[in-house]
Amino acid sequence: MADHGHELLFGTFLTPVAAEADRVVALALLTEQVGLDLVTVQDHPYQARFLDTWTLLSVIAARTSTVRVSPNVANLPLRPPAVLARSVATLDILSGGRVELGLGAGAFWDGIAALGGPRLTAAEGVGALEEGIRVIRALWAEGGASVRIDGRHHRVHGAHPGPAPAHDVGIWLGAYKRRMLGITGRLADGWLPSSAYAAPETLADMNAIIDEAALAAGRSPADVRRLYNISGGFSGSGSTFLRGPADVWAEQLAELTLEEGTSVYILASDDPDDIRRFAAEVVPAVRELVEAERALAGSSGAAGPERAGSEGAGGEVSGAGKAGNAGKAENRGSAIPALGVTPTPDDGVRLADVQVWDESTRPTGPAPDPDRTYTPRERAAGRHLVDVHDHLRRELAEVRRLVEQVTDGSMDPGAARSHINTMTMRQNNWTVGTYCESYCRVVTTHHTIEDQSLFPGLRRADARLVPVIDRLEQEHHAIHDVLEGVDRALVAFVAGPDGRAALRSAMDLLTDTLLSHLSYEERELVEPLARLGIL
Structure with a gap:
């Protein structure tokens, strides 16, 4: 797989710890302040120590003006897709088109069942996700016919679509297994794995499954943006992934863009110093390396916005x-x-x-x-x-x-x-x-x-x-x-x-x-x- 030429985006992946609520919001504001593009928050509604993700994202969107916000990823079994569709559309309208939808099939079924959600097998969860995507997209199609979907897990009978989001909200799937990767290629706008579960050397095989499914569905592989939740440290020799100086990070991430098509990097860290260093040292260098290689290759894809000069x-x-x-x-x-x-x-x-x-x-x-x-x-x-x-x-x-x-x-x-x-x-x-x-x-x-x-x-x-x-x-x-x-x-x-x-x-x-x-x-x-x- 090669570079798809998508605009490079960078963001943060925050933990919604209720005991540090002000700090979580402050980290989101810091994300915008240092010039990153995206704030995402993990979604585990059964975790009593965590803030509700959707409420938190609404507060973050209200307190910021430029960053996009997204769950990373929304727990569909505890967020009925018809209601989730309208929640996403509403926040997208109120924020001026700054919402994306990371979506997952669910896990930790004991916790889900404890809150009254369904206890599904892994296969059933994947099927429910596929149905849920159909429901969400149908309800975003404002002005269309009444929505009637009679699925095994999700049923909508005569619901009127709307409101429509302010922009074309991307649905990004957290996927690792073959069936979920196939759904990503057929139906999703983006693939959102984490480096802790999908190491860089495994991305090529997973990307191939997505590409094959996209082509079989009459889509281009480039229709599926490749995102990556990343974690690491700035100490070390650089011999392992993202364990070394900032220039090592930049080279490794630029290589993933040019060879695997990854165009969105989301830093999983609640350390403000890591966020500042990522924004100040890693992001500009990645943009520079990718921009230079795209120019040499004669790529027509967007290389991302130029580094803003000092605002004096x-x-x-x-x-x-x-x-x-x-x-x-x-x-x-x-x-x-x-x-x-x-x-x-x-x-x-x-x-x-x-x-x-x-x-x-x-x-x-x-x-x-x-x-x-x-x-x-x-x-x-x-x-x-x-x-x-x-x-x-x-x-x-x-x-x-x-x-x-x-x-x-x-x-x-x-x-x-x-x-x-x-x-x-x-x-x-x-x-x-x-x-x-x-x-x-x-x-x-x-x-x-x-x-x-x-x-x-x-x-x-x-x-x-x-x-x-x-x-x-x-x-x-x-x-x-x-x-x-x-x-x-x-x-x-x-x-x-x-x-x-x-x-x-x-x-x-x-x-x-x-x-x-x-x-x-x-x-x-x-x-x-x-x-x-x-x-």
């Missing part, structure tokens, strides 16, 4: 700025089309009255070779740094907005607490200072990783970069001092309202130094990272 954290801040020295080589990277990514330019806006360093003394590295070409892996390495920096820029903008709203009194403490919750997932000490301090730690950690892991490799690989690396390390130390200044301003702000001006000044200085530094680092390192393959 500097452009989002308030206050009159003054022009600074952005550096004479500011746009060097933009002259390398083969690189596929342009270093983020310094817009020259400065908010603070002081400068931490003299930008005119920044050294520059070797000029790029305009005739050099770059492999997809090299292009991904060059883009990776920009993607990580873009995440820091977005977070900086969030910190500034929060500080402005709290210090000017437009956000009360309760609202601030809720907003911080959606951004940081911390479970206590909900104050404006908590998030700012958390952000400071993130920046410091990023710089430490560069100083200890990235920069030594660049020094060894190209001696011409040594002056640039030395300067970047000096700026890291300077930014650390600026961050300490933010910490001191936070203490003063918490102690009393007189600290408001000092906090704003500290944030202005952090904004100036960090955005200037990130642009300089990209200008000098994006091309060497691609050329030398350090990441």
Whole structure:
């Protein structure tokens, strides 16, 4: 099987733990905040520790504006298909067309029976699912004739179809055995297995069954989108599936897209750090690798949306700025089309009255070779740094907005607490200072990783970069001092309202130094990272 050219989508697979209800919703909001496409929730109605999935999805849809929502997957034996059809259509209408339907035949029959559901054999469950799909699709066909389906498990006699969903809702089946895979090929819009039950090396044989069934039903295999619930960790050597650095994840997922046609990856994790890292480091690299291979192959399929450039954290801040020295080589990277990514330019806006360093003394590295070409892996390495920096820029903008709203009194403490919750997932000490301090730690950690892991490799690989690396390390130390200044301003702000001006000044200085530094680092390192393959 080959790549079907579907748009790449990425999402999360959340556990609806009732004891942590606020945290579950916050994870869904984080999914949207970091730019992922889809929030899904497992559905086990017989599990007393879990929230009801459909109610939870309704709340998530109401609290978000861009992400799609879906059960992963809906337990059909406890959700009568006629009622489920109208629930899905209603939420799709209310959310502006952001609902998909993951659907399963059911399992854990003791639990289902305990809630009054049918106790079916595995074969009966599959038959009931096939009937249920017919019922759901018939009731979505608003304006059609009355629905009459006399199945063994589901019967609808004279029901009027409607309402119709706001868009063509996809029915994605969780399937593993031959009969269910056949139904997927004949009737479904997507196949949604989990890596814990269908390892990557088993996908080819399962895909073949789906493709065969689709062709026999007069459909194209491309009519069935291939999705994948994935789980893993960012530690390890990368010798096993999704157990290693982010670039290993990216290569393994891109390979599944190009060889098995998988186009939707849903991360099964309730760890906010995993979600952030997946969005910031894995997703852009997968898009880059797949896009490059599709371009080489001349594919006409959609490669997914372009990475959104920095929304200009500097452009989002308030206050009159003054022009600074952005550096004479500011746009060097933009002259390398083969690189596929342009270093983020310094817009020259400065908010603070002081400068931490003299930008005119920044050294520059070797000029790029305009005739050099770059492999997809090299292009991904060059883009990776920009993607990580873009995440820091977005977070900086969030910190500034929060500080402005709290210090000017437009956000009360309760609202601030809720907003911080959606951004940081911390479970206590909900104050404006908590998030700012958390952000400071993130920046410091990023710089430490560069100083200890990235920069030594660049020094060894190209001696011409040594002056640039030395300067970047000096700026890291300077930014650390600026961050300490933010910490001191936070203490003063918490102690009393007189600290408001000092906090704003500290944030202005952090904004100036960090955005200037990130642009300089990209200008000098994006091309060497691609050329030398350090990441």
